[in-house]
Structure formats: C-alpha cells, structure tokens
Amino acid sequence: MPKIDNKTFYSSAIEMYGITAKGVNWHSKESQNLRFEIILEMLPEVMSDFSVADAGCGFGDLYLYMQKKRRVPKEYIGIDTLVDMYSIASERTGCEIVVADICKDSLPSADFYICSGAMNVLNDFETHLFMQNCFRTCRVGFLFNVLYGDKRSETYNYLTKTKIDKIAADLGVAEVIFRDDYLQDDVTVMFKKSL
Template sequence: MPRIDNKTFYSTAIEKYGITAKGVNWHSKESQKLRFDILLEMLPSDLSSYSIADAGCGFGDLYLYMLKKKRAPKKYIGIDSLVDMYSIASERTGCEILIADICTPKAFSPYGHDADALPPADFYTCSGAMNVLEEFETPLFVRNCFSACRVAFIFNVLHGEKKSETYNYLTTKQIEQMARDLGVKKIILRDDYMQDDITVAFFKESI
C-alpha cells in the first residue's frame, strides 16, 4: 500500500487550492516549471514526430507547458490513477487521458478500450508522481514506464537519503541500481537545479 492515500492526498489539495500547481501538491508554480524545464532539456528539441506518455499527468500541466514553449509532441497521452485528474486533464488538454495505476499497468479509457499493459509511446515522462510511492513500488513504476517507452523514460523524484513517512526519496546509488537491473543503455542525471530533487533519463539505446 502507498505510504499515504493518494486520493485523499490530491483531492484535499484540489479542494484547497483548485487547479493550480499547489493543487497537485507542488510547493509553487515556479518549482513545477523548473522541473518541467529540466525534463524538456532531456527531450529532443523538435518533438513533432514523437509521442509522449505522461505518467501521473495530474491536470495535464506538462502538456500545456509544452504548448506554451512551442514544444508540443506529435501525440500526448496522459495517465493518472485518479478520476478527478482524468476529468480535469481531459478538459484542459483535449488529449487522450487514461486511468491506470502505473505499478499494476492495466489502463482504462472511458473512450472504450482496456489494455493489459500501458500504451506504447516514444517517450514516457513523470514529474512528481513518484514522490509519494512506497519504496517497493518505485522500481515497479520505473520498470513499467521503461518497458512501455520506445526511446527513453525521463522522470524527476526527490533525491537523497532522507527518511519520510510521507515522501519517497531515492539515492543516486538506488537509481543506478535500477538502471542496471533494467539493462538501461544510457543514463543521464541532473541534480544541480533544486535542492533534494533529481531528474533522470533512462535510454534504451546508447546514442
């Protein structure tokens, strides 16, 4: 089980802060944008021929930020486990949004199709959704996203050796071990943009 109840964690924030960065439990809009900027730096400069699946998409903010930066992908698929997020992200992005628990990847779409695995995409991204996973859930989440991507899985997560009853921190050593376990061909790490945060790219090819 998660260390906290995800539904309560996010629904309480939505009720208090509405459809804002704090509504998905970011400290501020600025910190959310900074994390998005680092994710975008690890993606190709021209995304017009690539598909992106956003694991734990929340309100669809990453896609809207891509549009603002003129970095829209050929196709965007949002994935979230909460119905509230599905409804809001669908309305805000106009894109396909799926309801799924990434750790047990059976995806459901109210548009009418189910799948026993996550949808394939060139890139999988995740910004913030791994911060409230249990330790045992983290490698499952990463493995399933990495398996579903064609090129790379790019994610951020809280970084360090802190122990928290609420939040999930990963050390560099743990991240590198996951990469070895998955047979990652190339790994990029960035931890120089914000305290206690790291952005990681797991590539399936070394180029």
C-alpha cells in the same frame, strides 16, 4: 504498503488549492515550471517527431507547458489513477487521457514516458514497479524527476543515486543521464534504451 493514500493526498490538495500547482502538491508554480523546463532540456529539440506518455499527468500541466514553449509532441497521452485528474486533464488539454494504475496496468506505447513528481509518494517497491512499467513500455526513454537524497520521510519518497543506478541496472537501461543542478533535493533522470 503505500507511504500514504494517493487518492486522499491529491483529492485534499485539489479541494484546498483547486486547479493549481499546489493542487497537485507542488510547492509552487515556479518550482513546477522549473522541473518542466529541465525535462524539456533533456528531450529532443524537435518533439513533433515523438509521442509522449505523461505518467501521473495530474491536470495536464506538462502538456500545457510544452504548448507554451512550442515543444508539443506528435502525440500526448496523459495517464493518471484519479478520475478527478482524468476529467480535468481531458478538458484542459483536449488530448487522450487514460485512467490507469501505472504500477499494475497495461500501458499505452509511446516514444518517451515522462513522470514529473508522481513517484514522490510511492514506497520503494511501488517506485521500482512504476519505473519498470514505464521503461518497458517506452520506445526511446523514460524521463522522470523525484525527490533526491537519503532523507527519511513518512510521506515522501527520496531516492539516492545508488538506488536509481541499481534500478537502472535491474531494468537493463542502456544509458542513465542525471540532472541535479536546478533545485535542492530534486533530480531529473533519463533512462535511455539502446536504439
């Protein structure tokens, strides 16, 4: 069973906060941007050589942030399960947005798969499936941020380094890079493939 109903979780936030960081259940625009900045620091400097799939793209904020920082990829594909997100992200980014369940559906190929926060409300089984599908579909690496630690929550999904390392081992990840020096209870991780 999912930790919570994903559709209700996001739809109620959109209704309450609109097309803002809080509308996709981030604490603030500043914390969302800090997570995006860490993602950019872990990606190649020249993104124009690479394609990116944004797993759980929400409103397309990651793409807009990449645009602002002049780090736009060769191709950007947003993926989200919610039709509301699809419509908003399509309009805001002008990029290809796909409606898909990342845990179950066939995914478009990309050099990098990126997920910022979309796994925070999944259960352990769904998290493993999500990571597995993203890592198997990417050509270079899967970069994600999640809530970090051994806290128990009825709503949120916290992962420990031990859990992340075990998933990486199960998936045959060639290299795992951790960044946990930017926000309390948050980690950004790169699963790299051997090239």
